[in-house]
Amino acid sequence: MKRAIIVGGGISGLATAWLLREKALACGIQLELVLLEKDQRPGGKIRSIHEGGYVCEWGPNGFLDSKPQTLELCDAVGVSSDLLRSNDNARKRFIYSDGELHRLPEGGGTFLKSRLISWPGKLRLALEPTPFIARTPAGVDESLADFARRRLGGEALDKLISPMVSGIFAGDPETMSLVSCFPRIAQLEREYGGLIRAMVRLARQKKRERAAGKAVSSAAGPGGVLTSFRPGIQYLTDSLAASLGGIVMADREVSWVRRGKSAAWRVGCRDGGEYDADLVIVASPAHAASAILHDCDAGIASILESIPYASMTVVCLGYERELVSHPLDGFGYLIPKKEGRSILGTLWDSSMFENRAPTGKVLLRSMVGGACFPDYVHMGDDELLGRVRGDMKDVMGIVAEPSFIRIFRHPQAIPQYTVGHGERLKHLEERLACHPGLILTGNSYRGIGLNDCVAAAQRASDQALELLR
Template identity: 55%
Template sequence: MTNVIVIGGGISGLAAAHAIEQQAEKAGLKITTTVLEKEQRLGGKIWSIRDQGFLCEWGPNGFLDNKPMTLELCENIGIGERLLRSSDNARKRFIYSEGRLHRLPESGPAFLRSQLISWPGKFRLAGELFVPRRRSDDDESLADFARRRLGREALDKLIAPMVSGIFAGDPEQMSLQSCFPRICELEREFGGLLKAMIKLARKKRQERKEGKQVAGAAGPGGILTSFAGGIQELTDSLGGAVRGDIRLGIEVTAIRKLADGFRVELADGDSLEAEVVLSCAPAWALKTMAEPLGADIDELLEQIPYSPMNVVCFGYQREKIPLDLNGFGYLIPRNEGCHILGTLWDSSIFTHRAPEGMVLLRSMMGGATFTEAIELSENQVVAAVRADLERIMGIKAEPDFIRVFRHRRAIPMYLLEHRRRVAALEERLTELPGLFVSGNAFYGVGLNDCVHAGNQVADRIVQWLKSRSHG
């Protein structure tokens, strides 16, 4: 019997533990899995909180259904029929610019009519057709890519807000290859983004003819998907599907190499031994655990920073909101001088997020360009968000419901050369056979990315165990 320890009970650790058990069973391997979670609950950043009839997401609010991995996982653990897709109105997304909300255009004619981008900016965007593809394989920042292919105005009003909305990051520092690898592929494959959009739009029209539901062009591919009780239903159900031992409130302090395996030392003075250790902990937490292992692992992990974030949930009586809330919400360019990065209209995206006659708004404050926001008092946070909502949405009323969630380390930032750092980390791990890593610090920050990485690391672990048993 082989012991496998998984450190971290978030979506990454749970998905990996479940995949390891399934793949090991198919391979005829006998293993025992133990999941160690520092907190007294499963889920990590996933936490759906019911309060006064409102459903507030502490962290992510769903996953996109354009990739199969999370959908397949839901079917596998028996919760596929409980999936909840966002409303059709959620495809309407907005950018706040120059004193008003602009709907992101979903077609060529809508783009021409839109006042979000000036006519010189539109001509510069159209000129992307004639920008030569980049020949170098060196990493490029998101900002440099946007300026090169789309122009300064598109960077400021489209790309930078999107980067802050997804990563809470600074586009001047973020890696294009690691944050949006698909965009690199499109440039290489089609020679440019507009050329790719034209060809892919034809494919999307065909899908619509076939009756398939597709996302609006203004948003990311796929439909945002969750559950009636919030995205926590996924991690709760996944925890129930893991057959091994799940131990909550267990903090790992160190990982030490043994002659045949590893010893995992715990904060309570106890320790566990296993032939395989998989860390799905955040990079900053793994850094401390891995210090006894040497091989410069801790130095590489230190180079993956995290952005801070305040998540601010306000509930209002619907009649107090002067704005039509048929949409997903809006993002805000940095040069608008607002405190928040944007606001999601949560009760418009999914049903039953607010009591009858009420609405739920969820605003994000902080990120790499406003790190000091995490140090503000709750009163300061609430006042700043209220000021921005009055300016942008015309809301003068006090909220009837307030919840503020603090994340000092919210989202890992994939800075330039992130892939090189991850490759170097993987190279160091070859010197420590039986030790593996996964999680959103390395292979993608979204739920789909975490599930996919869990499947991949499970395959590597099972293949390593098979080769070990044959040896």
């Protein structure tokens, strides 16, 4: 019988374990699976806090249903009937600029009427499809900021691209890699010669899909509908862990992974326990994987250590609905860095999912910090709340005292795909090729979202299955 050890019990490790078990059974491979998780509960950064009738997401709040892998996993695990789609409010997204909230335009007509971008900025954007705008030279790893300035202009960078990057990655567009963060955008420029040309073509395609009765997002938002579960997104990781049963061993922090003697690999835990394995899948964050693999290959550890992480603080505030005059009819808003605010953005959670706050109350979730403000994660509660409430007062006119407050701090929240990330991955793959049976997966490499983690788990489980054969 073969043995595979998975290090890390977040969504990446749990999904990899579940998929590998099912594939091994289907192929008739006798496999002993062990998943080692350092915390007392599996799930990683996915955690749904239930307090006082509120459902607060400690980390991500869902996934987009536009990618098949996560939906297929939900169906296979048996939780598809419990899926909860966000309502139409989630399609409305806002940017705070020049003292007011601006709804992101959904088409050419609303874009022309919008006051978010000035007329000089709109004219600069209108030049984007012209041959005067050069394409990214082949092989150049361009930053998101350089790409935006080149194709769209400085105002679009400040008011559209910068807040989008902070909302997704908590990142700084001056350092983030276009091709690593948004490979689809780089592909659209290559295929269509410009983003506006691509948007026109894709808008026509969406129109045909909408006519056929398919659910599609607005042009302002990403593809798909934000999806979770009534108890919160933790329901998915809890269901995976329950299905895996005794495979999941919590409170087992892995200290090292080394070449074995009686078996190909040996894994050591902080409590002194050691395990032999035919293959090891490390699903921990890059910084944790670096420490674990240092004895195995210092070169791999060095590459992993070079992947930076942005910190993040999540502030959940609950209010009596009657004390908030703002309609809260949307997903929420992002704030450009140049506005000089403390909040990166605020999600109107109870507007997207009906059960996130008790009847007669609302739940707002603000993100603070990120790569541009790394010290905010160390800020005291009183100062942090003062800054958040001050921003909410100016943005939404909220002056009432919150009746519910929860603060979650993540010193290493989101991996940053900075310029050179693709080259780092190339070198990482070259070194991993020297260690058959050692596999890395997770959101540190090719996508940070929940869908990306499940897609990576599919690849990791396929790779493991080939080795086991």
